[in-house]
Amino acid sequence: MSEPVLSVRNLTVAFPTRRATLTAVDGVSFDIGRGEVLGVVGESGAGKSLTGAAIIGLLEPPGRIVAGEVRLNGQRIDRLPPEEMRKVRGRHIGMVFQDPLTSLNPLYRIGDQIVETIRTHTGLSEEAARERAIALLQEAGIQGARARIDSYPHEFSGGMRQRVVLALALCAEPDLVIADEPTTALDVSIQAQIIALLKRLCRERGTAVMLITHDMGVIAETADRVAVMYAGRIAEIGPVRSVIKEPHHPYTRGLMGAIPSIAGTASRLVQIPGSMPRLAAIPPGCAFHPRCTLAFERCRRERPEPMPAGDCRVACWLVADKRAEASA
Amino acid sequence: MSEGVAAPLVEAKGLTRIFDVSKPWLNRIIEGERRAYLRAVTGISFDIGRRETLALVGESGSGKSTAARMVVGLLPPTAGTVTIDGIDMWAPASAAERQKLRRRLQMIFQDPYASLNPRWRVDRIIADPIKAFGLARDKAEIAHRVGELLTLVGLSPEDGAKYPHEFSGGQRQRICIARALSSNPEFLVCDEPTSALDVSVQAQILNLMRDLQDRLGLSYLFISHNLAVVRHMATRIGVMYLGRIVELAPSAELFAAPRHPYTRLLMDALPDLGMTGRPRRPIEGEIPNPIAPPPGCAFHPRCPWAFDRCKAEVPELLARDGRAVACHAVEAGRI
Numbered sequence: 001m002s003e004p005v006l007s008v009r010n011l012t013v014a015f016p017t018r019r020a021t022l023t024a025v026d027g028v029s030f031d032i033g034r035g036e037v038l039g040v041v042g043e044s045g046a047g048k049s050l051t052g053a054a055i056i057g058l059l060e061p062p063g064r065i066v067a068g069e070v071r072l073n074g075q076r077i078d079r080l081p082p083e084e085m086r087k088v089r090g091r092h093i094g095m096v097f098q099d100p101l102t103s104l105n106p107l108y109r110i111g112d113q114i115v116e117t118i119r120t121h122t123g124l125s126e127e128a129a130r131e132r133a134i135a136l137l138q139e140a141g142i143q144g145a146r147a148r149i150d151s152y153p154h155e156f157s158g159g160m161r162q163r164v165v166l167a168l169a170l171c172a173e174p175d176l177v178i179a180d181e182p183t184t185a186l187d188v189s190i191q192a193q194i195i196a197l198l199k200r201l202c203r204e205r206g207t208a209v210m211l212i213t214h215d216m217g218v219i220a221e222t223a224d225r226v227a228v229m230y231a232g233r234i235a236e237i238g239p240v241r242s243v244i245k246e247p248h249h250p251y252t253r254g255l256m257g258a259i260p261s262i263a264g265t266a267s268r269l270v271q272i273p274g275s276m277p278r279l280a281a282i283p284p285g286c287a288f289h290p291r292c293t294l295a296f297e298r299c300r301r302e303r304p305e306p307m308p309a310g311d312c313r314v315a316c317w318l319v320a321d322k323r324a325e326a327s328a
Numbered sequence: 329m330s331e332g333v334a335a336p337l338v339e340a341k342g343l344t345r346i347f348d349v350s351k352p353w354l355n356r357i358i359e360g361e362r363r364a365y366l367r368a369v370t371g372i373s374f375d376i377g378r379r380e381t382l383a384l385v386g387e388s389g390s391g392k393s394t395a396a397r398m399v400v401g402l403l404p405p406t407a408g409t410v411t412i413d414g415i416d417m418w419a420p421a422s423a424a425e426r427q428k429l430r431r432r433l434q435m436i437f438q439d440p441y442a443s444l445n446p447r448w449r450v451d452r453i454i455a456d457p458i459k460a461f462g463l464a465r466d467k468a469e470i471a472h473r474v475g476e477l478l479t480l481v482g483l484s485p486e487d488g489a490k491y492p493h494e495f496s497g498g499q500r501q502r503i504c505i506a507r508a509l510s511s512n513p514e515f516l517v518c519d520e521p522t523s524a525l526d527v528s529v530q531a532q533i534l535n536l537m538r539d540l541q542d543r544l545g546l547s548y549l550f551i552s553h554n555l556a557v558v559r560h561m562a563t564r565i566g567v568m569y570l571g572r573i574v575e576l577a578p579s580a581e582l583f584a585a586p587r588h589p590y591t592r593l594l595m596d597a598l599p600d601l602g603m604t605g606r607p608r609r610p611i612e613g614e615i616p617n618p619i620a621p622p623p624g625c626a627f628h629p630r631c632p633w634a635f636d637r638c639k640a641e642v643p644e645l646l647a648r649d650g651r652a653v654a655c656h657a658v659e660a661g662r663i
Binding site: 043044157159160187188189190191192193195196214215216217218220221244254255257258259260261262267268269270271272275276 | 387388496498499526527528529530531532534535553554556557559560583593594595597598599601610611614615
């Protein structure tokens with residue numbers, strides 16, 4: 001396999017506070033290849049958005065990367081000075097956030113915002129950039145783009161705004177797009193349109209996508225591989241079909257059973273007792289052990305690292321046990 | 329439409345709510361604009377039997393929350409009636425009876441952070457309805473009842489001494505449920521009770537709500553935008569679009585064979601967790617502006633089956649074999 005577009009190794013993000021240092025992302029490693037969609041899924045507080053923010057260098061102080069490295073096309077980007085990082089952002093990494101209103105400046109026409117971004121990163125002339133912006137908006141499914149390019153963000157509906165943000169994220173032809181809950185604020189019928197669009201645009205350009213969401217349905221629909229996060233760590237990572245159909249980690253299994261299905265056969269949903277631990281009180285050993293029905297002595301003492309299981313990597317001592325049994 | 333011979337607990341007939349969204353008087357004069365009205369809910373009718381869950385599902389702006397607020401008595405309807413156990417919720421004549429009725433219905437809201445007073449301890453929050461309705465004789469009885477309710481929703485009686493900020497979102501929603509149950513209600517209106525929660529916590533709350541229904545014989549009006557959650561909870565489902573119920577059917581039948589084009593497309597647009605490879609077909613276009621809805625059937629600009637009649641005439645909700653659909657194409661047998 002050729003070199004991955006994004007390679008994250010042992011990424012650790014911490015927030016120093018007066019009482020203690022809180023580790024919000026703890027030793028996360030993954031790769032995303034060209035044209036690949038990696039879904040990052042987890043409940044609130046799992047650290048999925050912070051992982052995205054750390055990669056793009058937009059961590060809010062006092063949060064900072066305390067260990068690990070992030071490489072984009074082989075080049076380290078986690079230690080770049082702010083001015084250098086600003087050039088990487090937008091040119092090489094595009095960003096789509098949950099709320100399209102906050103990613104667009106309400107005082108500028110959308111055309112001006114896209115043209116400015118194109119000109120900053122490519123050095124096209126004003127007219128050429130404008131033509132490019134119109135073509136992009138058209139591609140993003142905005143009908144009559146030529147007439148609408150001089151509208152302000154408030155003149156668009158939520159779904160339309162998210163199309164504009166998508167066009168804005170892609171206008172400098174980045175290698176990687178980080179989409180943080182891009183459809184969460186939208187209705188189902190609009191959500192399907194935006195997901196289809198994101199998939200098509202990235203496939204055509206060979207853009208790598210990191211899709212952060214809490215919605216397993218969106219992941220099943222869109223991603224090639226999925227990383228399940230829990231308490232700042234990756235619990236399970238692998239091809240989306242394997243993770244959804246045959247999850248190995250007890251947390252993933254619980255999570256899949258907890259989702260009501262439209263097939264509607266189960267009379268009761270699988271219930272994971274308790275809730276995600278607070279950052280100040282992450283249990284020792286496996287962070288999931290207090291909620292895990294299968295936990296044993298080792299889980300309480302030792303922290304499991306992701307280890308191979310089928311075509312996935314799973315951070316669970318049960319998997320290690322099974323492998324030991326199989327080889328014995 | 330409900331099972332059994334007993335009269336339904338809740339009956340809504342022709343419920344309509346119009347909001348005045350006009351600009352101030354001076355602006356209207358200067359800009360030469362007329363008054364503007366928003367029809368949030370237009371003539372919806374349904375009934376809810378005892379121990380039954382009716383769900384209203386729809387996208388944002390479909391009027392489902394407005395309908396819920398009219399049923400529970402928080403918002404007066406512009407037209408139409410709500411009767412609960414034979415008592416009209418909005419007729420002036422039944423004011424005294426209505427006061428007694430209030431104890432028997434309660435509401436659970438979407439945001440458990442906003443619906444609990446942050447300055448009150450949990451036991452005071454839960455005891456409030458008990459005191460307001462005079463359901464206990466003395467302090468000891470109130471304390472006992474609060475402890476019982478906390479245990480019922482899966483918390484411990486000691487949690488009563490804490491403040492709401494000490495709890496997680498799921499636990500707060502449990503407190504809201506305990507408060508709603510403290511007056512021994514028969515009917516709960518739940519407006520997106522799990523939308524603010526994570527999936528694993530959502531599963532806990534949905535399971536709890538079903539257990540409570542079985543144990544206490546509750547009836548629910550369940551409002552949600554999430555079709556899978558609705559499928560899991562409801563006996564019958566009303567699908568709303570732009571203020572109208574477009575299809576009303578038993579849950580299993582609705583999902584097995586949706587009839588209204590909007591319901592069909594909504595099901596097609598759902599993300600497919602089973603990964604069956606079923607192609608997902610997004611619905612074209614967007615929800616129209618409710619201040620100036622399209623004439624005829626409000627769904628016709630997005631509907632692939634629309635014909636001339638749909639553009640001119642509003643389809644009525646017609647009942648046939650236990651389910652009702654408001655669509656000219658279905659009525660004419662075209663789909």
